[in-house]
Amino acid sequence: xxxxxxxxxxTLMNTLFKSKxxxxxVQATSQEKIPKTIDIKSVSHDIEEKGVxxxxxxxxxxxxxxxxxxxxxxxPIMKFINAQYEQYLQEEININxxxxxxxxxxxxxxxxxxxxxxxxxxxxxxxxxxxxxxxNIVPVIAKADTLTLEERDFFKQKIREELQANGIDVYxxxxxxxxxxxxxxxxxxxxxxxxxxxxxxxxxQVNGRRLLGRKTKWGTIEVxxxxxxxxxxxxxxxxxxxxxxIKDITSSIHYEVYRVRRLNENNTAVAHANGLPQHHMTSHxx
Amino acid sequence: MDAIMLQEKLVERLLCPRxxxxxxxxxxxxxxxTLPNQVHRKSVKKGFDxxxxxxxxxxxxxxxxxxxxFLTDLYKDRKLLNSEERINQTVEIIKHTVDIEEKGVxxxxxxxxxxxxxxxxxxxxxxxxxxxxxxxxxxxYFRDESGLNRKNIQDNRVHCCLYFIPPFGHGLRPVDxxxxxxxxxxxxxxxxxxxxxxxxxxxxxxxKDRVREEIERxxxxxxxxxxxxxxxxxxxKQLDKELKECCPLAVIGSNTVxxxxxxxxxxxxxxxxxxxxxxxxxxxxxxxxxxxxxxxMHDLKDVTCDVHYENYRAQCIQDMTSKLTQDNRMESPIxxxxxxxxxxxxxxLIKMKDEELARMQxxxxxxxxxxxxxxxx
Numbered sequence: 001x002x003x004x005x006x007x008x009x010x011t012l013m014n015t016l017f018k019s020k021x022x023x024x025x026v027q028a029t030s031q032e033k034i035p036k037t038i039d040i041k042s043v044s045h046d047i048e049e050k051g052v053x054x055x056x057x058x059x060x061x062x063x064x065x066x067x068x069x070x071x072x073x074x075x076p077i078m079k080f081i082n083a084q085y086e087q088y089l090q091e092e093i094n095i096n097x098x099x100x101x102x103x104x105x106x107x108x109x110x111x112x113x114x115x116x117x118x119x120x121x122x123x124x125x126x127x128x129x130x131x132x133x134x135x136n137i138v139p140v141i142a143k144a145d146t147l148t149l150e151e152r153d154f155f156k157q158k159i160r161e162e163l164q165a166n167g168i169d170v171y172x173x174x175x176x177x178x179x180x181x182x183x184x185x186x187x188x189x190x191x192x193x194x195x196x197x198x199x200x201x202x203x204x205q206v207n208g209r210r211l212l213g214r215k216t217k218w219g220t221i222e223v224x225x226x227x228x229x230x231x232x233x234x235x236x237x238x239x240x241x242x243x244x245x246i247k248d249i250t251s252s253i254h255y256e257v258y259r260v261r262r263l264n265e266n267n268t269a270v271a272h273a274n275g276l277p278q279h280h281m282t283s284h285x286x
Numbered sequence: 287m288d289a290i291m292l293q294e295k296l297v298e299r300l301l302c303p304r305x306x307x308x309x310x311x312x313x314x315x316x317x318x319x320t321l322p323n324q325v326h327r328k329s330v331k332k333g334f335d336x337x338x339x340x341x342x343x344x345x346x347x348x349x350x351x352x353x354x355x356f357l358t359d360l361y362k363d364r365k366l367l368n369s370e371e372r373i374n375q376t377v378e379i380i381k382h383t384v385d386i387e388e389k390g391v392x393x394x395x396x397x398x399x400x401x402x403x404x405x406x407x408x409x410x411x412x413x414x415x416x417x418x419x420x421x422x423x424x425x426x427y428f429r430d431e432s433g434l435n436r437k438n439i440q441d442n443r444v445h446c447c448l449y450f451i452p453p454f455g456h457g458l459r460p461v462d463x464x465x466x467x468x469x470x471x472x473x474x475x476x477x478x479x480x481x482x483x484x485x486x487x488x489x490x491x492x493x494k495d496r497v498r499e500e501i502e503r504x505x506x507x508x509x510x511x512x513x514x515x516x517x518x519x520x521x522x523k524q525l526d527k528e529l530k531e532c533c534p535l536a537v538i539g540s541n542t543v544x545x546x547x548x549x550x551x552x553x554x555x556x557x558x559x560x561x562x563x564x565x566x567x568x569x570x571x572x573x574x575x576x577x578x579x580x581x582x583m584h585d586l587k588d589v590t591c592d593v594h595y596e597n598y599r600a601q602c603i604q605d606m607t608s609k610l611t612q613d614n615r616m617e618s619p620i621x622x623x624x625x626x627x628x629x630x631x632x633x634x635l636i637k638m639k640d641e642e643l644a645r646m647q648x649x650x651x652x653x654x655x656x657x658x659x660x661x662x663x
Contacts, residue, residue: 006455068461069408114454115484116345119368123407143454146484148554162368216486217567219559227557 007112007142012199013058015212015223016235017047039063040080059106065123074127081106081134085258092259107250108171108238109135112142113194117151119158128168134254136171136246138238139163144196144229145214145221152196159194170194172242176249189237195230198223333392335441336583339473340397341416341465342450343404344372346480351448351539352397354552354563355575358384359541360397377402377415398444404461413465420444420472424598443595446509446578446586447473450480451534457496458504466506472594474509474586476578477501482536482569483554483561490536497534508533511577512585529577535570538563 044057059080064073084105091101109131113124128137139159144152163170170193172186200223203210212223223231238246297317340348344366353359360382367375380399385392400416423442430439447469451462466475479485479493501508511530518526540563544553552563563571578586 006452008454066459068412068464069410071408114345114452115481116343118345118366119372121344121405122372126407143484145556145558146453146481148556158368165368214486216483216559217565218483218561219556221556221558 007114008197008199009060009110009112009142011201012110012140012142012197012231014201015199015231016238017045017056040076057104065127070123073123074130078130078134081109081131082258085134085255086262088255089259089262103251105250105255106135107247109137111137111139113139113159115141115143115146115155115196117147117155119155120162125162125166125168128163128170129166132168132170134258136173136249136254137168138171138234139194140234141194141196143198145198147196156192156194156196171246171249173249176253192230192233195234195237197231197234198229199231330391333394334583335394335396336587337396337398337442337444337446338578339400339416339420339444339447340450341400341403341447342480343452344401346450346452347537347539348399348448348450348480350541351450351478351480351537351571353541354539354571355578356384356386356395358386360384372402372405375402375405377412379415379419396442404465409461412461413468416465417468417472420469421598424472424595425602427595428599428602443590444473445583445590447475449475449477451477451497453479453481453485453493453536457493458500463500463504463506466501466508467504470507471597474589474594475506476509477534478574479534479536481538483538485536494532494534494536509586509589511582529573532570532573535574535577537571537574538569539571 039060039062041060041062042057043060044055046053046055048054061077064077067073088101088103088105091097111124111128111131113120128139131137141147141152141155141159147155169175172189174186174190177183177186198214198221200212200214200221202212202214204213204215204220206213206220206222211225214221214223222228226232297320338352340352342348349360378401380401381396382399383394383396385394387393398419403412403416406412420443423444427439427441427443430436449462449466451458462477466477469475477497479490479497482490485493511526538554538561540552540554540561542552542554543550544555544560546553546560546562551565554561554563562568566572
């Protein structure tokens with residue numbers, strides 16, 4: 001998860017998995033200070049539903065984008081992601097490797113865009129441009145209850161245009177669609193991203209039902225009501241329909257790219273040592 | 287006799303009934319009780335001016351709020367930049383001036399906008415163009431004030447700066463703190479919590495407490511509302527107290543009119559309800575408007591003139607005089623100052639006198655030494 005403090009990352013995580021999976025449950029919000037450097041905080045949970053168990057790891061990045069000078073603030077994050085790939089690679093090329101390699105690779109990065117209603121900020125563009133090359137990025141519009149439906153549509157349209165103009169491929173990436181059926185489903189999703197979400201871990205009584213929501217003086221925002229916000233779409237995408245696909249793309253594409261690059265680097269090093277000509281390879285930006 | 291009668295008639299017109307009845311009771315009546323009304327007439331004829339600066343990241347609802355406050359549309363022809371253009375954007379200062387009138391009172395309102403502030407990846411010193419602008423206005427006024435023709439001085443000094451704090455955080459961010467600290471001794475800073483409709487009442491309270499605590503902790507001197515006079519009525523005192531407790535004000539603006547409960551009001555239409563800008567239980571917009579326009583506009587101007595400007599002026603003069611003592615010559619941009627440029631003749635005279643003084647001092651020292659030696663012997 002990536003964004004400046006206060007965009008509702010922790011709350012959204014709790015809402016998505018309907019349990020206290022995020023830091024927030026551990027630490028009182030009033031104690032949160034803006035850290036001087038970007039932390040990478042990883043918390044793992046084992047959750048279960050209908051006999052299916054899942055180990056969920058939520059990685060938070062408090063401090064991202066909070067400083068006055070945010071140049072290269074994406075570097076610690078890229079380093080972390082690549083470190084996970086490296087760890088997996090080391091285990092994979094080991095002579096005596098484990099049967100089931102522990103997978104700590106980052107499958108999906110949810111990027112929270114503040115609901116300004118105008119367009120992406122330079123920081124958003126810079127970050128997503130770099131990270132979309134190493135991990136699946138799912139951008140969401142945070143705290144979307146401050147945008148009217150018109151403003152939301154305008155904002156989404158603007159963001160989509162800018163993502164395209166800057167060559168940023170967010171999940172689901174067009175080039176990885178398996179077949180026509182996939183493409184149809186994913187096209188529909190691509191027309192809707194970024195999802196405008198509202199999160200809440202509090203329940204309220206609405207029309208005789210208890211619903212997750214936010215209560216204000218002018219009405220109650222129901223988180224799972226698609227007329228109010230797009231949380232349900234995000235949840236379906238991440239958990240109910242595309243989770244396996246996300247993991248698949250991570251392992252078969254992003255990880256493979258990393259692997260090839262690393263192995264080529266090794267080749268180059270060996271070639272250097274032996275005085276042999278080396279391949280020219282394109283290096284990813286760091 | 288006619289002249290006196292006309293005079294009497296004028297006095298009658300200027301007096302309000304309250305004073306008139308009092309007059310009948312008093313024996314000794316001079317008539318200067320009409321002064322406030324005279325001032326009023328003159329001011330209304332002359333018109334008022336007010337310069338308001340708005341600062342904060344883009345997308346905080348600054349333009350919408352300004353439009354809502356003054357019920358005009360100042361940003362009709364504005365073109366919003368897209369993200370590519372913003373990458374190379376620097377902080378600009380843009381002025382919009384509009385003349386508005388209400389019940390015969392004219393107000394020349396100038397809004398100073400600061401697009402680009404806080405939007406870049408690296409925002410180091412992004413407040414510098416803003417502090418430079420404020421200083422420039424002070425300098426301009428200083429020059430005009432010291433000039434020969436002071437008839438029509440235009441007052442472009444910034445009277446108030448509304449700073450928009452994003453509601454998405456957990457308090458002040460480094461850029462908020464640095465900005466306010468750079469400006470709090472140059473202009474009246476009024477911090478606001480922007481887009482307050484994304485916060486529940488509880489969250490607003492927490493955020494306000496947090497911001498207030500951080501303002502105090504970092505030593506930021508935001509604009510303080512003046513204390514109520516002891517002779518004000520209870521209702522006013524109560525309102526004043528509420529206002530002070532509400533700071534920073536959490537505001538919402540709107541460019542659109544919506545229909546709710548049978549009325550047409552400025553508001554925002556959501557699927558889950560309608561936010562009314564002027565509903566005090568929804569946000570503090572009304573408090574802000576009242577404070578800014580209806581009760582404290584003049585105080586804001588006073589503090590700007592009496593405190594911020596005077597500080598600037600004192601600092602300026604101090605810098606100049608210290609420069610003067612450093613080099614013996616005078617180099618100043620200000621036309622009129624207490625000391626005049628010394629010419630060659632005066633220079634020579636001064637030098638002569640200095641030498642004389644030095645000789646006399648030497649003689650005195652010699653004499654003292656002789657006396658001292660004489661004593662010893």
